[in-house]
Amino acid sequence: QVNTSEKRSDQSDTQTPIKWVAEDHVTATKLLDTSDHTAKVSPKLLCNKLISVAKSRGVKVSISKVVDVKKSDGHVTHLLLSNDPEYVPVDILIVAAGPWTTKFI
Numbered sequence: 077q078v079n080t081s082e083k084r085s086d087q088s089d090t091q092t093p094i095k096w097v098a099e100d101h102v103t104a105t106k107l108l109d110t111s112d113h114t115a116k117v118s119p120k121l122l123c124n125k126l127i128s129v130a131k132s133r134g135v136k137v138s139i140s141k142v143v144d145v146k147k148s149d150g151h152v153t154h155l156l157l158s159n160d161p162e163y164v165p166v167d168i169l170i171v172a173a174g175p176w177t178t179k180f181i
Contacts, residue, residue, distance in 0.1 A: 138157060138159070138160070138164070140157040140158050141157065141158040142155050142157060142158075143156045143157065143158050144156035144163075146163060152166050153165065153166060154166060
């Protein structure tokens with residue numbers, strides 16, 4: 077469920093619409109918690125920080141388009157990326173496409 081408005085507990089009942097949610101796609105809304113127990117983050121800043129920490133720990137991060145996938149026993153084993161002519165072996169594949177993830181798996 078998605079709450080299509082933003083409201084802090086210290087604000088009046090006037091709610092500001094969230095512009096990135098198409099209201100005609102929302103079937104139900106529910107306030108999950110108050111701002112006393114939740115936090116907002118900037119997705120771009122959070123992603124950049126997570127990538128930075130991952131790289132500092134030796135993770136190879138490649139932001140690219142997947143051109144082809146090799147599988148073995150139903151598991152992804154190699155990816156062909158648009159910026160690399162060789163298949164890249166994969167131990168763990170993370171698809172982070174938000175609500176569109178199911179279109180990629």
